[in-house]
Amino acid sequence: MRGLLQEVKMQGDCILEMKDIEKHFEGTYALKGVSVTLRKGEIHALVGENGAGKSTLMNIVSGVIHQDAGKIYMAGKEVHFTSPNDAQMAGIGFVHQELALCHDLSVGNNIFISHLPDKRGLVNTAALNRKSRELIDKFGKSGQGIDPNAPVSSLSVAQQQIVEIAKALSMDCRVLIFDEPTSSLNEEEAAGLFAVIKKLAGNGIAIFYISHKMDEIFSHCDVITILRDGRLIETINVADTSSEYVVTKMVGRELGSLYPEKSETRGEEILRVENLSLSPKFHDISFSTYKKEILGLCGLVGAGRSEIARAVCGIDRIQHGRIFLEGKQVNARCCKEASNAGICYLTEDRKADGLFLDMSLTENIIAPQLHSFASHGFISKKKVFDVLTYYKKLMHVKFSEPQQPIKSLSGGNQQKLMIAKIIAMHPKVVFLDEPTRGIDVGAKAEIHSLLRELSNRGISVVVISSEMPETVGICDRVIIINNGTKIGELAGKNLTQEQIISKISAADGVNVKGGI
Amino acid sequence: MNMLNENGLTKKLNLQKLRSVKELSVAIVLCVLLLFASLISPAFFSGANLKTTAVGFSCSGIIAIAMTLALVSGGFDLSVGSVLGLSSISVVVLSNSGVPIGAACVFGCLVGVLCGMINGFLIGYVRLNAFITTLGMQQMARGLVYVLTNGGSVGLKTKAGITAFRFLGSGTIRGFPVIVIIFLVFAVLGDIIVRKSSIARNVFFVGSNEKTAMLSGINTKFVKMMVYTMTGTLSGIAGVLTLSRFGTATASTGSGVEMTVISAAVVGGVSLSGGKGTVAGAIIGVILLSIITNILVIMNVSVHWQNFITGMILILAIIFDAVSNIKRR
Numbered sequence: 081m082r083g084l085l086q087e088v089k090m091q092g093d094c095i096l097e098m099k100d101i102e103k104h105f106e107g108t109y110a111l112k113g114v115s116v117t118l119r120k121g122e123i124h125a126l127v128g129e130n131g132a133g134k135s136t137l138m139n140i141v142s143g144v145i146h147q148d149a150g151k152i153y154m155a156g157k158e159v160h161f162t163s164p165n166d167a168q169m170a171g172i173g174f175v176h177q178e179l180a181l182c183h184d185l186s187v188g189n190n191i192f193i194s195h196l197p198d199k200r201g202l203v204n205t206a207a208l209n210r211k212s213r214e215l216i217d218k219f220g221k222s223g224q225g226i227d228p229n230a231p232v233s234s235l236s237v238a239q240q241q242i243v244e245i246a247k248a249l250s251m252d253c254r255v256l257i258f259d260e261p262t263s264s265l266n267e268e269e270a271a272g273l274f275a276v277i278k279k280l281a282g283n284g285i286a287i288f289y290i291s292h293k294m295d296e297i298f299s300h301c302d303v304i305t306i307l308r309d310g311r312l313i314e315t316i317n318v319a320d321t322s323s324e325y326v327v328t329k330m331v332g333r334e335l336g337s338l339y340p341e342k343s344e345t346r347g348e349e350i351l352r353v354e355n356l357s358l359s360p361k362f363h364d365i366s367f368s369t370y371k372k373e374i375l376g377l378c379g380l381v382g383a384g385r386s387e388i389a390r391a392v393c394g395i396d397r398i399q400h401g402r403i404f405l406e407g408k409q410v411n412a413r414c415c416k417e418a419s420n421a422g423i424c425y426l427t428e429d430r431k432a433d434g435l436f437l438d439m440s441l442t443e444n445i446i447a448p449q450l451h452s453f454a455s456h457g458f459i460s461k462k463k464v465f466d467v468l469t470y471y472k473k474l475m476h477v478k479f480s481e482p483q484q485p486i487k488s489l490s491g492g493n494q495q496k497l498m499i500a501k502i503i504a505m506h507p508k509v510v511f512l513d514e515p516t517r518g519i520d521v522g523a524k525a526e527i528h529s530l531l532r533e534l535s536n537r538g539i540s541v542v543v544i545s546s547e548m549p550e551t552v553g554i555c556d557r558v559i560i561i562n563n564g565t566k567i568g569e570l571a572g573k574n575l576t577q578e579q580i581i582s583k584i585s586a587a588d589g590v591n592v593k594g595g596i
Numbered sequence: 597m598n599m600l601n602e603n604g605l606t607k608k609l610n611l612q613k614l615r616s617v618k619e620l621s622v623a624i625v626l627c628v629l630l631l632f633a634s635l636i637s638p639a640f641f642s643g644a645n646l647k648t649t650a651v652g653f654s655c656s657g658i659i660a661i662a663m664t665l666a667l668v669s670g671g672f673d674l675s676v677g678s679v680l681g682l683s684s685i686s687v688v689v690l691s692n693s694g695v696p697i698g699a700a701c702v703f704g705c706l707v708g709v710l711c712g713m714i715n716g717f718l719i720g721y722v723r724l725n726a727f728i729t730t731l732g733m734q735q736m737a738r739g740l741v742y743v744l745t746n747g748g749s750v751g752l753k754t755k756a757g758i759t760a761f762r763f764l765g766s767g768t769i770r771g772f773p774v775i776v777i778i779f780l781v782f783a784v785l786g787d788i789i790v791r792k793s794s795i796a797r798n799v800f801f802v803g804s805n806e807k808t809a810m811l812s813g814i815n816t817k818f819v820k821m822m823v824y825t826m827t828g829t830l831s832g833i834a835g836v837l838t839l840s841r842f843g844t845a846t847a848s849t850g851s852g853v854e855m856t857v858i859s860a861a862v863v864g865g866v867s868l869s870g871g872k873g874t875v876a877g878a879i880i881g882v883i884l885l886s887i888i889t890n891i892l893v894i895m896n897v898s899v900h901w902q903n904f905i906t907g908m909i910l911i912l913a914i915i916f917d918a919v920s921n922i923k924r925r
Contacts, residue, residue, distance in 0.1 A: 144811065163813065164810065164811050164812065164813050165813030165814075168812075168813050169813075174811070176811070180805065180807065180808040180811050180812070181805065181808060182800070182801050182804035182805045182808055182809070182871065183804060183805070183871075184800070184803075184804040184867075184871035184872050185800055185801065185804055185871070189797065189800075189801075193801055193808075193809070193812040193814070194812045194813040194814060196794045196797055198794045201793050201794065201795070202788070202792040202793050202794070203792050203793065203794050203797055205792075247812075
């Protein structure tokens with residue numbers, strides 16, 4: 081294997097070295113044995129799928145969380161960061177993805193948030209504005225029009241990013257971490273940002289660059305470190321590799337027996353969607369779902385997958401198009417009507433939208449259709465108990481008592497109960513948005529076989545997953561969505577990660593994201 | 597706003613205007629009210645009336661300084677009124693049992709410091725909810741006040757030093773009430789500290805975006821602790837001054853002050869969601885509300901209607917705040 085750490089071209093002095101970093105959350109490893117070296121003036125890309133451990137690693141380096149094992153060296157000396165402040169003092173700046181600024185306060189205040197220029201206990205506003213001006217001027221054209229005195233809320237996103245970088249520079253940082261900095265910038269703004277990053281690197285600052293966008297990485301970075309499932313896969317010079325190779329390494333994991341067997345024959349059509357449009361989210365989407373077939377909606381994050389599912393399930397109103405369920409047209413004006421007809425949606429965010437976390441699991445299951453558990457206006461304990469026992473068996477949910485609050489269950493069990501809640505509504509079609517997000521491998525496998533079982537029982541299952549191996553492993557057929565339009569369909573032997581990526585990059589030209 | 601204008605002066609003026617637009621509008625409302633008051637009754641601008649009104653709002657004005665900080669930090673303190681009462685009655689009890697009045701006053705202030713620190717510790721370090729924590733403290737402090745006053749009122753017994761002590765709250769210097777002078781000193785210092793000091797700036801950061809503040813290395817727990825210690829301390833001081841003014845502490849001393857002060861601060865442009873506000877604004881709010889009450893008294897409006905009108909003004913102020921927020925987006 082090429083590109084071992086030792087073989088990486090020496091570009092300068094080593095500024096930051098992470099050795100055998102290990103971190104686990106609730107028993108599962110987020111990082112194991114990860115070692116990365118960052119050199120002076122280097123732009124070092126960090127890539128990996130969602131959940132590969134990039135953020136965890138960067139949070140450790142910036143002192144937000146602490147590693148369970150492993151050491152961090154800066155310029156050869158071991159450092160221990162117990163707080164973000166420690167890391168900043170040591171010269172590590174972090175430009176967060178969701179820009180971390182105080183919107184009510186002025187640009188100057190935000191830049192010097194942790195070390196305001198001070199004269200006898202009072203903030204020296206003149207010095208604050210002067211120093212901020214100096215920092216902003218370093219950005220050349222991109223910094224023009226940013227008034228140190230103006231509140232941050234009056235700036236554009238690109239300008240806010242400049243403020244965020246200036247904030248890191250004000251600490252005299254030697255390492256600067258960028259977490260997907262271009263995700264909310266247009267091309268021109270992104271070009272401006274890269275000019276800034278190049279300049280910083282030219283001044284000897286070492287840069288960590290987290291991104292899903294291969295074209296950015298290949299045109300601006302020097303070295304790539306690939307993480308997968310919390311492990312270091314490879315550190316390699318950009319000049320010595322290709323984006324295909326990196327993508328393969330990022331996603332390449334053994335699929336095989338991890339997933340339940342695929343369906344051999346598909347049954348009759350259940351749902352047919354014709355020319356569905358909701359501008360600007362998606363346009364002219366048509367597809368059908370069948371009995372005994374798991375369908376996947378696949379595409380980049382933000383391509384419109386969830387939006388399509390939400391529209392079909394009556395949560396968002398559509399502008400054009402028709403939806404047929406078992407041949408009959410459905411005109412659902414709200415999700416209640418859609419679920420009554422038999423089209424149900426499982427939200428991607430179980431904590432925020434899916435569950436009443438403080439209430440018992442019983443209450444959670446009966447919530448969507450209280451009336452069917454009630455007799456004369458009171459909830460019938462017996463009916464509830466029967467249903468609960470049935471689904472407990474079906475779902476293999478482990479819980480000690482039905483009155484247990486749902487937040488005391490593991491993420492996997494919570495997710496299963498979410499599915500139980502949907503199944504209790506006797507749906508004909510279910511749309512599951514990220515059904516295995518944030519749960520461990522074992523529970524994932526159980527949910528996969530559960531989905532297959534539901535499909536075999538005659539419920540038409542549609543899955544949206546940002547994990548490509550999962551999409552490929554569990555679905556019988558996949559519809560690929562890009563920028564709100566359907567760009568292709570894959571099934572059978574053609575259904576591979578490589579095929580999906582090539583279809584998307586062909587349509588999109590540039591952005592190949594790992595977290596598909 | 598002309599941002600590209602290199603002329604520093606115009607730029608500064610424009611921004612200044614932008615920042616204090618809310619205080620300005622409240623101040624204008626205040627002036628209109630004053631005009632209205634002088635029209636309906638010549639008694640309003642009499643020295644005696646103005647003096648009584650100013651003495652009346654001095655103590656809540658002092659608390660409003662700290663409440664501004666609490667609101668800016670994204671929280672609030674419901675216990676200020678009860679802590680004020682507890683501080684008052686502690687001084688009475690100690691002084692009457694033979695402790696020198698000076699020492700008793702220090703103790704009264706310390707009662708405030710302690711209550712504030714407990715609130716601050718629970719909210720900052722134990723991460724309890726500010727509403728419930730300070731509500732609990734309000735009940736506890738008020739309970740102690742009832743125990744110590746036995747539900748009635750207790751007066752300061754005359755002894756050495758009492759006259760000097762009473763001078764603070766009821767004396768005048770060249771016709772100017774001492775308590776108002778004390779209030780003005782606090783107000784000016786408070787406004788400067790909150791607007792300009794680095795310590796107070798941290799409170800703005802925490803209130804504007806707590807996570808950012810934390811990630812930027814600010815000790816958010818300590819900042820919260822400090823804020824509530826400040827509200828407690830100023831409530832304790834206000835308690836001592838209230839006692840000095842009346843010479844007695846009753847079971848209801850200070851009750852309702854928290855609502856007056858929070859309303860006043862909100863009327864004066866302090867944001868309930870944190871990150872925005874000035875002491876000057878809060879104090880203009882305090883003055884505004886007490887002048888409205890004063891006008892109602894002059895107009896012989898029943899006390900019961902006064903509550904109604906104060907509440908209405910509060911809601912109008914919040915509507916104004918919400919509407920201006922929508923416009924900005």
